[in-house]
Amino acid sequence: MSGTVILFLVLYYVIVLGIGYWALRRGGGEDLEGFLLGGRQVGPIATALTLQSTSMSGYMFLGAGGLGFSQGYWALWYAAGDIGGGLLNLSVIGRRMRKMSQMMASLTSIEYLEKRYPSPAIRLVAGSLTVFLLGFYVLAQLIAGGKGMALVTGIPYPLALAIAVGIILAYTFMGGYLAVAYTDFFQSLVMLVGVMWIVIAALSELGGLTAANTAIRELDPTLLSVWGKGLGFEGQWGVVAGAVLIFSIGYMGWPHVVTRHMAMSRPATARRAGLWATAWSLLFVPAPYLVGILAILILPGLDDPEMAIFQVAGQLLPAAVTGLVMAAIMAAIMSTADSLLLQTGSIASRDIYERFINPDASERQMVWVSRGLVVAVALIGYVVALVEPPTVFSIVIFATSVLGSAFLPAYVCAVWWRKANTAGALASMIVGATIAFAWEYAGLVATTQLHPMFSGVVCSTITMIVVSLATQKLSPVPPHILDAMDVASRVGPIPDRYLAATEFELANEAAAVGRALGEGRDE
Amino acid sequence: MFGLPVETALLLFGFPLFWILYLGVFMYVSRNWDRDAAAEDDAS
Numbered sequence: 001m002s003g004t005v006i007l008f009l010v011l012y013y014v015i016v017l018g019i020g021y022w023a024l025r026r027g028g029g030e031d032l033e034g035f036l037l038g039g040r041q042v043g044p045i046a047t048a049l050t051l052q053s054t055s056m057s058g059y060m061f062l063g064a065g066g067l068g069f070s071q072g073y074w075a076l077w078y079a080a081g082d083i084g085g086g087l088l089n090l091s092v093i094g095r096r097m098r099k100m101s102q103m104m105a106s107l108t109s110i111e112y113l114e115k116r117y118p119s120p121a122i123r124l125v126a127g128s129l130t131v132f133l134l135g136f137y138v139l140a141q142l143i144a145g146g147k148g149m150a151l152v153t154g155i156p157y158p159l160a161l162a163i164a165v166g167i168i169l170a171y172t173f174m175g176g177y178l179a180v181a182y183t184d185f186f187q188s189l190v191m192l193v194g195v196m197w198i199v200i201a202a203l204s205e206l207g208g209l210t211a212a213n214t215a216i217r218e219l220d221p222t223l224l225s226v227w228g229k230g231l232g233f234e235g236q237w238g239v240v241a242g243a244v245l246i247f248s249i250g251y252m253g254w255p256h257v258v259t260r261h262m263a264m265s266r267p268a269t270a271r272r273a274g275l276w277a278t279a280w281s282l283l284f285v286p287a288p289y290l291v292g293i294l295a296i297l298i299l300p301g302l303d304d305p306e307m308a309i310f311q312v313a314g315q316l317l318p319a320a321v322t323g324l325v326m327a328a329i330m331a332a333i334m335s336t337a338d339s340l341l342l343q344t345g346s347i348a349s350r351d352i353y354e355r356f357i358n359p360d361a362s363e364r365q366m367v368w369v370s371r372g373l374v375v376a377v378a379l380i381g382y383v384v385a386l387v388e389p390p391t392v393f394s395i396v397i398f399a400t401s402v403l404g405s406a407f408l409p410a411y412v413c414a415v416w417w418r419k420a421n422t423a424g425a426l427a428s429m430i431v432g433a434t435i436a437f438a439w440e441y442a443g444l445v446a447t448t449q450l451h452p453m454f455s456g457v458v459c460s461t462i463t464m465i466v467v468s469l470a471t472q473k474l475s476p477v478p479p480h481i482l483d484a485m486d487v488a489s490r491v492g493p494i495p496d497r498y499l500a501a502t503e504f505e506l507a508n509e510a511a512a513v514g515r516a517l518g519e520g521r522d523e
Numbered sequence: 524m525f526g527l528p529v530e531t532a533l534l535l536f537g538f539p540l541f542w543i544l545y546l547g548v549f550m551y552v553s554r555n556w557d558r559d560a561a562a563e564d565d566a567s
Contacts, residue, residue: 080534
């Protein structure tokens, strides 16, 4: 690789570390709310771009290009849902979740679930499931980051991995969520410029989109169809529905993504963030798939489809621009890895350590425990990534499906359905996760032609509805939660009674004591 | 359009158009959310 490419990467790393230091100076690590949620002061553009870049990992530069290369225009089913994923998320749960989470004084998306569906079991199940799945997900991102670095710089994989992990860890450790949000903001711009440059270069090379499509038609007309190469997916609407849903509604079930709502500077931020998220997605999302499709003509002898974007960039762009593209690929990987790392560390510290092991930990102690766990997760990730366990990537492919299936109804119903109760949420999480797991491992995708995400979300939603309705008398939604939902649904400031952080916890404890006394009397 | 079959052109351009329309509806429905922010500013 040329010195120019390495220079771009070094420049990119210096900028993200600079943002981490800036976040530290701005108070990103002063208290727990500052470290975990950036003090709830993130504006609309940064919210939109951290939401988008966190959702879109290195998959967009590796998997999306590979899918376009292998299946032609069929790959665009994934882009079709993905374009509106951020907007849907912000418009459906953004404002209400921001408001509810502040009223409930929740600092993580799992703590928020426990306060909306009061029961330690919710936190234990949701926290354990999230730490396990995000742990695998972060591992895959670290491996991808290390391999990307090794490929670009030519240095050995263990050292490249150490550099990639070290840089992510350094800025996350320094500035917490604020550093993650603003590095994501910068990284999303690098991603956009990088991918647009390749699209323009590829279209120029082929004489425009019409000429390219005409050439693809001569090669294999099925590549232009919506049913994939050789019409392999013809009539498989279950697979198509899963492809559209996984990246549209699926994001609403990802704990590391919905945390972005909780960190917005104000509930109304969701409105303008929706505008920015859509603008960014319209430009970015279809581009990697399109480059993959155009690579069919540019690189007819390509062995590994996942390298389509790398190879097109290497073949068509001057060295300086290739450096930018390589930085964009690292940005896509790192912007997801940093959020996953912070979320895994914060959920382990706030939702497991503080909740079940040391409830009396001070604010200052908890910031350092969170930092310590972020370091621990990164170190474990580094060691395991060195071994490169062969099953990691196959687990990651459906980790996102499992997360979406388990948590989507819980997050959506938390703000929209007054009858959604603890029993319904708990059953919905367990059923959603189990079905998505089983669908993948039992080989039901081939038999039923249904995507695991589609099956998981349908089952978890039905479970939420049926169990909640069946247990209304046994497990009613406490009045203070119904009141909070009403306040969140109305436009207006949060009432003073909710601004005291202890208010909601006391109400939950009072409800639990009331239930216990009531049960005692019945006996 | 652009040398594509009709259904592929619909997939390529129809979904972005759908999301733009969704955005328009969302911006209209949420037009009073800024009052939320104004109320918070007054309160602080």
